[in-house]
Amino acid sequence: MKNPNIYSLAMEALTELVPEINAAGADVGTVLPSLTEALTDLAPLPREALFFGIAEDGLPILLNLHDPIPGPLLVCADAGAGKTAFLQLAAQAMIEMHSPEDVQFGVLTGHPEEWRNFERAEHCAGIFAIHEQAAMDFVRSLGEWAHTNRSRQSVVFLLDDLSRIENADDDVKDTLRWLLLRGPSRHVWPIVALDPSDGERFLPWLDFFRTRIFGRTTDAAWAEAAARSARGGLDSLVAGSQFAMLEGSRWLKFWLPRLEEGGSSR
Incomplete structure (x- = not known):
C-alpha cells in the first residue's frame, strides 16, 4: 500500500460531519x-482481496476470497440507502482488480436495467431478471458448478434482493440454502441484499449469515435483532455512502467510493 494514511x-x-450531512x-x-x-x-492490495470500501482510519475494507470463514455476506439497509450501490461497487472492484479467469460475478435483480453498464464485462457471468426462468x-x-469446482476461480453471486426469491421453486431455494452454507468453501461467494421492511419474513434466513453489513437502517428493533447489537447507531449512517459491520463487539464504519458512471443510489 503506497500510503496507508x-x-x-x-x-x-x-x-x-455526519450529523450535518444527514x-x-x-x-x-x-x-x-x-x-x-x-x-x-x-495499491497494492492482496491479489485474493475483494474491495468494499474505505474505513474511517483510511484503510481498505477487504474480503479474502480464499478464506471461507466469513461466510456469505448479508447487506441490510432501508430502501434507497445504498444496497444496490454496495453490490455494484463490489462488481466494479472485481472488474478493476481481477482477471476474469480468477473472479467472475453473476447478478439476480428485480431491476436489470440498473446493471446495463456491467453486462458486457468479461467478468460478468450474467445479469438475470429475478422473475425469469x-x-x-x-x-x-x-x-452444480460449486459441487464440482476444484479450481481457484471464484464466483461472486450478487442477489438483489433476498425477498425476491420468495416465490422461487423449492429446489432453487434449497440450492440457495446450500450455497449459503457451503458456497464460500467452494469459491462461491453470495452477497445478498435485504430491505428491513421484508426482514421479519426472512429472519430464519439470517442464520446463514455470519457477516452482516448495514447501511442506514431506521427500524431500531429490527436492526438490533439482525445485528445482534443495540449500539450500532445504524439510523445515523449516511444513506447511500456509509456502511457498518460488527467486528467482535466493535462497530467498523466505512465509506463507499463513488462509481464514475452508471452506479445506482439504491
Whole structure:
C-alpha cells in the first residue's frame, strides 16, 4: 500500500460531519474518491482481496476470497440507502482488480436495467431478471458448478434482493440454502441484499449469515435483532455512502467510493 494514511484525515473529517450531512440531506458522493482513485492510491492490495470500501482510519475494507470463514455476506439497509450501490461497487472492484479467469460475478435483480453498464464485462457471468426462468436456471447451474469446482476461480453471486426469491421453486431455494452454507468453501461467494421492511419474513434466513453489513437502517428493533447489537447507531449512517459491520463487539464504519458512471443510489 503506497500510503496507508492517504485517506485517514479525509474520512475522519467526513465522519465528524455526519450529523450535518444527514440534517441537510447532502450528497457526499462528490467529495468521496472514485473507486479507480481509491484502488490506485491504496495499491497494492492482496491479489485474493475483494474491495468494499474505505474505513474511517483510511484503510481498505477487504474480503479474502480464499478464506471461507466469513461466510456469505448479508447487506441490510432501508430502501434507497445504498444496497444496490454496495453490490455494484463490489462488481466494479472485481472488474478493476481481477482477471476474469480468477473472479467472475453473476447478478439476480428485480431491476436489470440498473446493471446495463456491467453486462458486457468479461467478468460478468450474467445479469438475470429475478422473475425469469433464466435466473432460476442460473442458481441451479451455480450449485452444480460449486459441487464440482476444484479450481481457484471464484464466483461472486450478487442477489438483489433476498425477498425476491420468495416465490422461487423449492429446489432453487434449497440450492440457495446450500450455497449459503457451503458456497464460500467452494469459491462461491453470495452477497445478498435485504430491505428491513421484508426482514421479519426472512429472519430464519439470517442464520446463514455470519457477516452482516448495514447501511442506514431506521427500524431500531429490527436492526438490533439482525445485528445482534443495540449500539450500532445504524439510523445515523449516511444513506447511500456509509456502511457498518460488527467486528467482535466493535462497530467498523466505512465509506463507499463513488462509481464514475452508471452506479445506482439504491
